[in-house]
Amino acid sequence: MNSIGIAAWVAGLLGFALLVTGVVLISLPVGLIVAGVLLLLWAFVADLAAARAARVVQPKE
Structure with missing residues (x-):
């Protein structure tokens, strides 16, 4: 994770x-x-980010 990612995570927290x-x-x-509600939204956003990172882009032929 780069410094921008860490700064964004700290700012969000x-x-x-x-x-x-x-x-x-x-x-x-x-x-409470x-x-x-905010933790549920955070979990949803984290799940979307993990799904995007796991997606493998195949080159077009």
Whole structure:
């Protein structure tokens, strides 16, 4: 993974933590729901990325 990929991963993690923390300051149950939904979305995006990486492009003849 290059430095841009690492920076994007760290920025995403920090943004997730700050968003959930801000919502928890308003309401704990809502904060837990937001955290769960965001983790589900993250898992979906990671699954799409893994599927793209596993796809083998065959050259045209």
